[in-house]
Amino acid sequence: MTNPSPDSIAPSLDLIEELAREAVATLPDPWRGPATQVVLRVEDFAPDEILEAMDLHDPFELTGLYEGTPLTEKSVSDQPMHPDLVWIFRRPILDEWAERGDVSMAELVTHVVVHELAHHFGWSDEDIARIDRWWE
Known part of the structure; x- marks a missing residue:
């Protein structure tokens, strides 16, 4: 039996994490240093408690x-309760990637990672939208 082509199977959690870490590693200074201090966590979907807190009913959102x-x-003077964290959700990314059909998986993962790190740097969704024309 032959192994399937890498392009014929859905990327694993490990591959999504690898793409996310590569996105962080290739950020320009001065952003790369602080971004490396953020924990990356890749899961198939957001945990139920996160979806409930955000009033989301569809985990693909x-x-x-x-x-x-x-x-x-x-x-x-702040006492951190836990490290800053960027969650990456594989299944919604896969769905968006398949629906779009005009970007690579690496480009989409990089976009999601950079968007979430922008919040770490203190940018609002409106600030990000002004400089990121991703959805046009």
Whole structure:
């Protein structure tokens, strides 16, 4: 039996994580250093408690999420409860990738990672939308 072509099977959690780490590693200075301090977590879907907290009923609506305190709001007197975290959700990314059909998996994962890291840097969704014309 021959192994399937890498292009004929859905990317694994490990491959999505590898693409996400590559996105962080290729960020320009001054963003790369602080971005490497954020924990990356790749799961198939967002946990139920996250979906409930965001009032989302369809787990395919969320491709990524930043969980933490933006750098612009941090204080040296803060006692961190947990490290800043970027969640990447594989199945919604796969669906979006298949529906779009005009970007590579690496481009889509990079977009999601950079969008979530932008929140870590203190940018709002509106700030990100002004510079990121991804959806046009």
